[in-house]
Amino acid sequence: MGRFLGHRLLGVLPVMFGVSVIIFILMHLAPGDVATVLLGPQATEVAKTELRHALGLDQPLPLQYGKWLLRTVTGDFGTSIATQLNVAALVLPRFLNTLVLTVASLLLAIVIGYSVGLFAALRARSVFDRVTITVTLLAGSTPPFWLGLILVLLFAIRLRWLPVSGMVDMAGDGGALDVLRHLVLPAVTTALGPAAIITRMVRSSIREALDRPHVRVARAKGLKRGALLRRHVILNALPPIITITGLQLGYLLGGALLTEVVFAWPGLGALLYDSITARDMPVVQATTLLIALSFVLVNIAVDVINVLLDPRLREA
Amino acid sequence: MTGPSMSGGDIALDVRNLRTRFGPQHGGVIAVDGVSLTLRRGRTTALVGESGSGKSVTALSIMGLIEPPGRVIDGTVLLDGRDLRTASDREMEAIRGARIGMVFQDPLTSLNPALTIGSQIAETILAHEPVSAAAAHARAVTLLEHVGVADAAARAQDYPHHFSGGMRQRVLIAAAIACRPGIIIADEPTTALDVTVQAKILRLLHDLQQEMHASLLLITHDLGVVASMADDVLVMYAGRVLEHADVDTLFHAPKHPYTRALLGCIAGIEDDRTAPLQPIEGLPPDLRNPPPGCRFAPRCVHAVAACTAAVPALQTIADGHSVACFRAMEALGDD
Numbered sequence A: 001m002g003r004f005l006g007h008r009l010l011g012v013l014p015v016m017f018g019v020s021v022i023i024f025i026l027m028h029l030a031p032g033d034v035a036t037v038l039l040g041p042q043a044t045e046v047a048k049t050e051l052r053h054a055l056g057l058d059q060p061l062p063l064q065y066g067k068w069l070l071r072t073v074t075g076d077f078g079t080s081i082a083t084q085l086n087v088a089a090l091v092l093p094r095f096l097n098t099l100v101l102t103v104a105s106l107l108l109a110i111v112i113g114y115s116v117g118l119f120a121a122l123r124a125r126s127v128f129d130r131v132t133i134t135v136t137l138l139a140g141s142t143p144p145f146w147l148g149l150i151l152v153l154l155f156a157i158r159l160r161w162l163p164v165s166g167m168v169d170m171a172g173d174g175g176a177l178d179v180l181r182h183l184v185l186p187a188v189t190t191a192l193g194p195a196a197i198i199t200r201m202v203r204s205s206i207r208e209a210l211d212r213p214h215v216r217v218a219r220a221k222g223l224k225r226g227a228l229l230r231r232h233v234i235l236n237a238l239p240p241i242i243t244i245t246g247l248q249l250g251y252l253l254g255g256a257l258l259t260e261v262v263f264a265w266p267g268l269g270a271l272l273y274d275s276i277t278a279r280d281m282p283v284v285q286a287t288t289l290l291i292a293l294s295f296v297l298v299n300i301a302v303d304v305i306n307v308l309l310d311p312r313l314r315e316a
Numbered sequence B: 001m002t003g004p005s006m007s008g009g010d011i012a013l014d015v016r017n018l019r020t021r022f023g024p025q026h027g028g029v030i031a032v033d034g035v036s037l038t039l040r041r042g043r044t045t046a047l048v049g050e051s052g053s054g055k056s057v058t059a060l061s062i063m064g065l066i067e068p069p070g071r072v073i074d075g076t077v078l079l080d081g082r083d084l085r086t087a088s089d090r091e092m093e094a095i096r097g098a099r100i101g102m103v104f105q106d107p108l109t110s111l112n113p114a115l116t117i118g119s120q121i122a123e124t125i126l127a128h129e130p131v132s133a134a135a136a137h138a139r140a141v142t143l144l145e146h147v148g149v150a151d152a153a154a155r156a157q158d159y160p161h162h163f164s165g166g167m168r169q170r171v172l173i174a175a176a177i178a179c180r181p182g183i184i185i186a187d188e189p190t191t192a193l194d195v196t197v198q199a200k201i202l203r204l205l206h207d208l209q210q211e212m213h214a215s216l217l218l219i220t221h222d223l224g225v226v227a228s229m230a231d232d233v234l235v236m237y238a239g240r241v242l243e244h245a246d247v248d249t250l251f252h253a254p255k256h257p258y259t260r261a262l263l264g265c266i267a268g269i270e271d272d273r274t275a276p277l278q279p280i281e282g283l284p285p286d287l288r289n290p291p292p293g294c295r296f297a298p299r300c301v302h303a304v305a306a307c308t309a310a311v312p313a314l315q316t317i318a319d320g321h322s323v324a325c326f327r328a329m330e331a332l333g334d335d
Helices: A002-010 A012-029 A034-039 A045-055 A061-073 A087-122 A127-140 A144-158 A176-210 A213-220 A225-255 A257-262 A268-277 A281-309 A311-315 B055-063 B089-095 B117-128 B133-146 B165-177 B195-212 B223-229 B247-252 B257-264 B305-309
Strands: B011-022 B029-040 B044-048 B070-079 B100-103 B183-187 B215-220 B232-237 B240-246 B315-318 B321-323
Touching (some): A002 A012, A012 A281, A034 A045, A061 A281, A087 A127, A087 A257, A087 A268, A087 A281, A144 A257, A176 A225, A176 A257, A213 A225, A213 B100, A213 B165, A225 A281, A225 B117, A268 A281, B011 B055, B011 B215, B029 B055, B029 B215, B044 B223, B055 B100, B055 B215, B100 B165, B133 B165, B165 B195, B183 B195, B195 B215, B195 B223, B215 B223, B223 B247, B232 B247, B232 B257, B240 B257
Parallel strands (some): B044 B232, B183 B215
Antiparallel strands (some): B011 B029, B011 B070, B232 B240
16 A cells, blocks of 8 residues: 555656646747736837846747756746746635635535435436436536526526625625635536536446346345445445546646636636736746646545555555 | 144245246236245255246245346245235345345355455344344354355455355355355356366255255256255246156156256266267247247147147146146157
């Protein structure tokens, strides 16, 4: 187990390196540049060239990347070009805000997905099962930014039950209740897709597990329904469910981007969106690295759980 | 005393006219079509037949383990005068494992790979008796020893993938007999095992049955197994019982042409090695569209017009010997 974990953690480094290289290249391939963004369309070519020189952007790409890499491995993520703020100080609070939204959405998706999926699997081919399949298909293919707008229109503007956007009220005390009220709509918006995917995965793996021969053997032993489901169905159906849940967590950590923009949620996604628009390279790099790191770590956690669940893997 | 009659006192399980269908009322398949059988205490009854003849479905119907789209549509399954077909789910849970233990065909997939061997034996005990988990586990270890697993205390902590097929079947037998059921149903318990292991598993089942004075319903397609294990034999074909007799009668004076043909398919040690084995021509019928009359008629060398006109009923021709064949009483020559 220790060796397995060490091995997996070591594998994080090349992934991080690859991600940073790709992001670096992509940002330079994309049209537009920092100088134009910072100085505006009226700026003279001389001014722009001077700014590029001052920022070191006129150096060859490998050199730029090398410098960035050297700074980053020492823990210095640099300064935001657009805001002149320390990148780490900029990114970390945003990451915590995203974490709040992510945990809320994931809990929602898990509660819905696990219960509806299990119920549908146990009543295969029933009306409930069929409705579940249709609804999850629709929910899974609904674009979150569109859903967000519709929810805002309905619950915030028409019914005025919930705030339109933001994380706290300007005039409010910024307490937990305030955050919670602001959290409802973005959490529901981001949870819907993952809830649909988790529901379908729970449904199919429970159904598959129900068909295994040892379930019939357990029934022949006279096991009560609860013990039968717990020990012989759910336990065996868990690995794919854990895996898909982990993937959704990874997706939510980085992928709530558009939802954060729609709801003006001050998270990592909104920050990434702003800094890409502003060609703010240091912030883009730090943000994507953080997202990638969370994704990889979540995946490692998933693998560890699955190894713990399966005695055959545990001994390998 | 109004208890069981003298003749019924040793009856453990009485199955009458069992019918099980898969699929819709019209166009479905009647996999078990009017099977009756009686299990007696301390005796072994063999249910013999080819693949698809309805042997396993009969066992699952008795256990109440037929799942949709399958359904037991007729008949009674009497256990101590109680018809299991009318029993609730909860009553059946209390009966399965405690009163009737079942051993299945494929020991490789019959154990849960995620649970230890010991806990899979202990769970039978925990399902039926108010004992602590520790006590159930201790009994599981004793049971493992009893079915011939060496170093039982340590092996109980192991997972199924550490066990060979034969050892897994021993574990499954231990789990099936953990609550000392009066009836053991073994559905082709050795089919998936090596020949050398088969005999050991059968010997174990036999010893346990004798020791517990239990009834054993042994489902098999292997006539050699029948000869060495069974007291009574039922021969099934396409969902119906064609012949029922004690083991000696069945092997030495079989009446049904199908039974005789089956016996012609096996080679004995004293047989003339130069005489060819006699295969049965043709294939078992498609149960979605069964032939009229006797279901064996299309393959039967003795079939006459009457055989396809009506279904021959299972008739008693001697004490403990019944046959479902119009020509059973005629002296039919060898085919």
